[in-house]
Amino acid sequence: MRALWTAASGMKAQQLNIDTISNNLSNVNTTGYKKQRIEFKDLMYEKLRRTDFNEGEGKPVNLEVGHGVMPAASVRSFTEGSFEQTNNNLDLAINGQGFFVVRDNNDNLFFTRDGSFKLSIEDGEARIATADGYFVQSDIGDIELGRDISDIFVSPDGVVSVKRTDTEEIEEIAVLQIVKFPNPAGLESIGKNLFKETTASGQYVESFQGDAGEVLQGFLETSNVQVVEEMIKLITAQRAYEVNSKSIQTSDEMLQMANNLRR
Numbered sequence: 001m002r003a004l005w006t007a008a009s010g011m012k013a014q015q016l017n018i019d020t021i022s023n024n025l026s027n028v029n030t031t032g033y034k035k036q037r038i039e040f041k042d043l044m045y046e047k048l049r050r051t052d053f054n055e056g057e058g059k060p061v062n063l064e065v066g067h068g069v070m071p072a073a074s075v076r077s078f079t080e081g082s083f084e085q086t087n088n089n090l091d092l093a094i095n096g097q098g099f100f101v102v103r104d105n106n107d108n109l110f111f112t113r114d115g116s117f118k119l120s121i122e123d124g125e126a127r128i129a130t131a132d133g134y135f136v137q138s139d140i141g142d143i144e145l146g147r148d149i150s151d152i153f154v155s156p157d158g159v160v161s162v163k164r165t166d167t168e169e170i171e172e173i174a175v176l177q178i179v180k181f182p183n184p185a186g187l188e189s190i191g192k193n194l195f196k197e198t199t200a201s202g203q204y205v206e207s208f209q210g211d212a213g214e215v216l217q218g219f220l221e222t223s224n225v226q227v228v229e230e231m232i233k234l235i236t237a238q239r240a241y242e243v244n245s246k247s248i249q250t251s252d253e254m255l256q257m258a259n260n261l262r263r
Contacts, residue, residue, distance in 0.1 A: 002046075002065070003251040009068030010244035013040055016071050017237045024225045025234075032113035032193055033223040034076050035230075041072040078184045081224040083216060089152045090117045090128065093221040096213020098178040099204075102134035102194070103142070110134065111179065111204070113221055114193035119145075128160075132192050138174035145173060154217040158207075179204040180212040 017038050027033040048063040083093050092115035094100070099111035117136055120129035126145040128136040135142045143160055145152070151163040158176035163169070181187065186200025197204060207213070 001251075001255075002067070004248055006066065006068040007244045007247035007251065009043065009070060010247070011241055013038075013069045013071055014237050014241040014244065018234065018241070020074065021230050021234045021237060024230050025227065028223050028225045028227055030193065030223050031116050032081070032221050033225065034078050034113070035223070035225045036074055036076050037233075038071050039073045039075055040069050043067040043070055076185055076187070076189070077224065079224050081222040083219045084222050085219050087218045089154070089217060090119065091115060091218055091220050092117060092154060092176075093216040093219040094178065094213040095216055096211075097184070098180050098207055098212030099184075099195070101137040101177040101179055101204075102130055103137055104134050109137070110190065110194040110196060111181075111187065112193050112195065116220055119149075130192075134194070137177040139177055140174055143174050143176075154215055156214045156216070158215045176215060178207040178212045178215070180207065181205070 020036050020038050024035045027035075043066060045064040045066050048065065078097070080095070083095070092100070094113065094115070099113060100115060102110050102112060104110070112130070114130070116131065117128050118131055120127045120133065120135070124147050126147070126149055128143040128145070130136070137143070138160065145160075145162050146164075148165045149162050150165045153161040153163070153170065154176065155161070158178055159172060160174050160176060161170045161172045164171070181197070181204055182202035183200060186198050186202070187195035188198050188201075190196050205212075
């Protein structure tokens with residue numbers, strides 16, 4: 001019976017592994033997406049004592065058998081994706097380890113690598129926001145561009161400037177808030193390409209003179225998912241799932257044989 005439950009734990013673990021790989025593949029074209037992987041750990045062991053071993057001879061005094069496997073952690077890789085040129089002046093990418101900061105209507109802050117921003121117009125006033133309406137943050141709060149904008153410029157160090165329709169002068173508005181974390185792998189994913197700060201990630205640190213990365217205007221960071229790599233992982237996980245199912249089948253056949261001995 002032990003083998004049945006051990007193999008079942010292996011099947012459950014590989015099912016989660018396949019789910020994670022499938023999620024990576026489904027987000028291969030998601031801007032700024034960071035791939036995940038599952039880490040596993042073995043379960044408790046049962047010690048089977050052997051009385052015919054002599055401790056004085058330096059031989060092992062116990063036999064042990066494991067009870068299977070369980071998922072230990074879901075780990076996200078924050079390696080950079082490639083940069084795709086779009087020539088859209090509101091498409092931004094960070095060449096470095098930093099994150100854009102965005103705010104919802106309840107003043108909660110979130111963090112993202114997705115720089116596909118839009119203009120949010122309210123009462124004629126323009127602000128930079130995400131497609132879901134989260135406002136991009138600067139060193140002074142929301143980036144309020146004002147009215148009658150003809151062009152927007154973002155420098156490599158994050159300075160946002162505009163040119164208006166009634167003048168040729170370029171007006172500096174704000175500086176993008178770019179932050180980094182002591183442990184970005186500890187960030188909590190909440191969907192919509194957003195992350196939330198946690199105790200594990202540590203408190204975000206403000207960028208100083210571009211140390212969190214260079215801002216690229218007119219570019220987007222693509223997903224860091226490598227399709228070939230994920231397909232290899234998928235095949236490996238599928239084979240592991242099949243082997244565990246075979247173990248269940250073999251254990252079932254052994255139980256049937258044991259039952260037939262009584263006849």
